[in-house]
């Protein structure tokens with residue numbers, strides 16, 4: 001539960017910290033407590049409350065800052081200012097209740113109000129049955145991250161340095177270190193990361209780039225945008241990643257690069273890909289958009305090929321508050337080239353020797369990512385735990401004859417998605433899960449070689465059978481770090497109900 005703590009209740013808590021019901025519930029993470037920043041002066045002015053004690057309770061609470069608009073609206077209200085503001089904050093921020101010593105003051109208002117004891121009773125009573133599991137609930141982590149994000153963003157807003165600048169450099173350094181790469185270049189999106197990587201290699205019209213047809217559109221879309229031609233190679237029937245054994249026979253004198261995609265958070269089998277690329281002098285661009293933090297035989301995604309491309313789309317394991325991306329590389333030469341292409345090919349300023357574009361990353365996105373990066377490892381571990389729990393629950397529920405679980409072929413999977421194969425009745429199952437308010441998604445219903453916009457490439461149905469089959473049977477289930485055991489049990493039980501009645 002997400003709750004707003006009224007000043008009265010926090011004052012009481014601070015006067016008897018060890019005995020405080022509300023503080024204990026927040027410390028034990030049984031609820032997420034927020035305090036409005038406007039209550040803080042009121043709390044600190046109270047006799048017997050020390051700033052030091054308040055600071056220590058803030059370790060378990062998050063501060064919610066009303067906007068000037070919220071304050072203006074509350075000032076215009078006929079209700080008491082503090083009460084109106086509390087109602088507004090609970091409603092607008094999607095909190096569940098306000099906790100106060102005087103819940104009766106909130107009667108007849110649209111929000112739930114309760115005393116600390118009533119909250120404890122609510123949390124102690126039988127846990128309410130799960131009624132919804134979202135595929136992704138981005139706001140669920142706000143209690144953990146928002147104050148850190150606000151700190152970073154406030155620095156940027158106060159500095160006025162919105163494009164690239166010190167925050168983007170800081171992010172680049174931290175991600176390069178995280179991915180064990182020498183360099184990183186922040187860019188405007190994962191799609192642009194792929195395009196700029198191709199441009200840095202000088203790939204263009206007449207060139208061919210080998211990739212997987214079973215991926216998000218951007219992988220092949222970027223190849224076309226560079227002027228080159230995508231050559232699709234079918235996937236491994238277990239991992240959903242490009243099958244290295246098929247690559248060599250697709251290489252021609254025009255082939256310049258391979259883009260293996262680390263789909264769903266699991267690395268492609270890189271050793272044979274490296275071998276074939278060395279033998280044929282091809283560059284490797286890892287599409288690691290879904291795979292930050294994953295590894296292949298101990299090497300982080302993005303550090304294995306010539307360049308690694310990451311996406312910070314909000315649904316990714318490390319997602320921004322908008323679009324963003326990044327390219328990693330160990331090559332100084334490519335690094336310098338990427339930086340020039342990112343700013344319209346300008347070096348020095350207003351002198352353009354190469355073609356570039358506006359591929360810059362906003363400092364405000366870097367702020368969000370810097371703040372979130374310190375949580376990434378913990379969140380990834382939670383995704384892995386969730387995957388293990390699904391594995392066990394599916395096995396215990398006798399569902400494995402109906403669905404195939406995603407295998408972890410190389411340790412280091414980061415489960416951006418947990419994708420099962422459902423050979424029969426996949427679309428029916430999806431509808432059934434949606435009807436039970438369980439989010440699930442088909443990534444991807446049409447492999448890229450069969451997309452209308454790629455018709456001119458000349459592929460037809462049957463050319464890449466494993467990709468075509470995957471498109472018919474895959475289904476992604478909720479796996480993010482916010483998903484808890486009860487929700488996973490609900491998902492598995494619902495699938496059991498579908499297949500076994």
Ligand SMILES: Cc1ncc(COP(=O)(O)O)c(C=O)c1O
Nearest residue numbers: 189190191216218289311312313
């Ligand atoms: C495999 C893959 N490649 C590339 C991209 C493109 O990233 P973005 O959405 O940040 O442009 C995505 C993102 O959805 C992706 O999943």
